Amino acid sequence: MRVAVISGSLATGIRIASEVERLPGVEVLIVDCNVRMRSPLFRWLRELALALKSFPWCGYARKLWSYRRSGKLVILDHTLNDSESLERLKSLECDIGLHAANVIYRQPTIDAFRLGILNAHIGILPEYRGRSVAEWSILYGDPTGVTVFFIDSGIDTGSRIILRERISPRDCRSVQSLKTMLFGFDAILYRQALAALASNGFRYTHNEISRGKRYYVMSKILSSSVENILKAGVP
Amino acid sequence: MDLETARSKSARTDRRTILHTALLERRAELRQGWLRLIPAECLESLDSAAESVASLLSGQDVFHDWTLAVAHHWLDCQAGLAECLLLIGMGQRIRWPVVVAPPPLSLAAFKKLSSKERVETLSLRYRCPLNIGGEGESEMAEELLRQLMVSDRVKLETEAEFDVDDILLKLNLVAVAAPFKRDLRFLDALNYFYELPHRALSRLRRNPRLLAGWLCLYAQLLCAPDWQR
Numbered sequence: 001m002r003v004a005v006i007s008g009s010l011a012t013g014i015r016i017a018s019e020v021e022r023l024p025g026v027e028v029l030i031v032d033c034n035v036r037m038r039s040p041l042f043r044w045l046r047e048l049a050l051a052l053k054s055f056p057w058c059g060y061a062r063k064l065w066s067y068r069r070s071g072k073l074v075i076l077d078h079t080l081n082d083s084e085s086l087e088r089l090k091s092l093e094c095d096i097g098l099h100a101a102n103v104i105y106r107q108p109t110i111d112a113f114r115l116g117i118l119n120a121h122i123g124i125l126p127e128y129r130g131r132s133v134a135e136w137s138i139l140y141g142d143p144t145g146v147t148v149f150f151i152d153s154g155i156d157t158g159s160r161i162i163l164r165e166r167i168s169p170r171d172c173r174s175v176q177s178l179k180t181m182l183f184g185f186d187a188i189l190y191r192q193a194l195a196a197l198a199s200n201g202f203r204y205t206h207n208e209i210s211r212g213k214r215y216y217v218m219s220k221i222l223s224s225s226v227e228n229i230l231k232a233g234v235p
Numbered sequence: 236m237d238l239e240t241a242r243s244k245s246a247r248t249d250r251r252t253i254l255h256t257a258l259l260e261r262r263a264e265l266r267q268g269w270l271r272l273i274p275a276e277c278l279e280s281l282d283s284a285a286e287s288v289a290s291l292l293s294g295q296d297v298f299h300d301w302t303l304a305v306a307h308h309w310l311d312c313q314a315g316l317a318e319c320l321l322l323i324g325m326g327q328r329i330r331w332p333v334v335v336a337p338p339p340l341s342l343a344a345f346k347k348l349s350s351k352e353r354v355e356t357l358s359l360r361y362r363c364p365l366n367i368g369g370e371g372e373s374e375m376a377e378e379l380l381r382q383l384m385v386s387d388r389v390k391l392e393t394e395a396e397f398d399v400d401d402i403l404l405k406l407n408l409v410a411v412a413a414p415f416k417r418d419l420r421f422l423d424a425l426n427y428f429y430e431l432p433h434r435a436l437s438r439l440r441r442n443p444r445l446l447a448g449w450l451c452l453y454a455q456l457l458c459a460p461d462w463q464r
Contacts, residue, residue, distance in 0.1 A: 139250070139254070141250055213418075213420065214377075216381075216385070216423070216424070216427075217384065217388075218423060218427075219426035219427040219429075221257050221258070221260075221261050221426050221430070222254075222257070222419070222423050224257065225253050225257045228253045228257075229253055234249060234250055
């Protein structure tokens with residue numbers, strides 16, 4: 001199975017790739033996107049800052065060199081949905097893309113991958129689609145967690161769910177710490193999802209969107225209520 | 236439950252109380268600050284409604300449940316939409332005649348309308364705004380919520396050009412729909428817009444009637460019980 005991590009920074013790409021490549025029979029590439037079309041200077045300064053923050057220098061540099069040398073590091077100069085980027089993605093002949101960049105995918109980009117692009121959504125589907133879903137789940141007293149599914153061009157409407165993992169807020173006492181904790185599961189859950197896909201007799205769970213709602217960015221007043229619920233440790 | 240009771244209960248904390256306390260605190264904030272949004276000259280332009288609007292916004296926590304006026308019927312109203320919204324916002328008792336519901340609106344066609352056409356379409360269809368709360372109008376209410384929270388909020392946040400009537404009309408209709416749905420997402424759209432920078436909100440003064448209608452509805456909804464499922 002040939003997999004590409006579509007990342008918004010090299011640090012994220014290496015973090016996810018390192019986890020996923022532990023899976024036997026999986027070849028991993030990193031596709032680094034210039035998400036907001038930053039100038040080259042700003043883009044690489046940002047990359048450097050993120051690298052310094054995220055990894056022990058030595059390990060990071062070794063990984064980066066290893067991916068670069070083996071031709072498994074692809075750096076896109078244009079936006080992901082640009083026609084030139086699209087041609088480059090198609091030429092990689094990947095089976096699956098792993099979403100790790102702050103972008104919205106158009107259908108041709110999704111179609112550049114044989115099976116599609118996986119997303120680790122920090123909410124339980126089909127109930128919680130859209131934005132601020134971790135906060136909305138807490139507010140309603142519903143389970144928090146992550147759903148790994150194949151995206152389509154809608155907002156969390158892709159029909160093929162691979163896994164849903166309930167993850168308790170545990171010691172999270174703020175919205176930020178909750179979201180950071182949930183986002184931090186992406187690499188492990190991508191690996192588990194790929195393992196599930198490769199297993200015999202695997203069947204998708206249908207993302208039945210009529211069972212859920214689309215949520216939107218939460219107001220400050222409700223966010224502070226969620227913060228109070230977390231601080232109070234309300235079950 | 237008043238704000239003080241809610242605060243003392245909030246110390247013991249459960250989800251419902253925390254939320255209720257926060258909403259009542261917002262209501263108290265609105266009671267103090269509404270004149271910044273509707274200044275005196277704006278209020279004067281409301282003519283005879285000015286006193287009732289001021290009284291409701293400055294007054295006690297109250298929710299006049301307008302969902303009781305509709306029971307799966309399509310209502311007709313000869314007064315203008317803005318007048319009806321103000322009446323509901325001010326908590327007036329409403330008795331409008333029941334008529335045959337018009338055919339459903341095509342959502343696909345609605346999405347393609349310009350803002351001017353959208354205002355015309357909404358004003359005509361929801362001449363009696365309570366009709367947005369009907370079962371058959373759920374998709375339309377959802378679409379109005381989506382438009383507000385996806386594209387419209389960005390226009391206000393980035394100080395881009397926007398159609399004041401279009402956004403205010405949607406805010407009012409989403410507010411009217413909220414208690415029918417008992418859905419916090421609808422109330423939270425109002426929270427979100429209320430929290431936008433003052434500079435953005437002051438542009439909404441170009442339509443004082445719709446602005447006053449929205450704030451009155453919002454003030455009432457903050458006091459509505461049972462937002463939690």
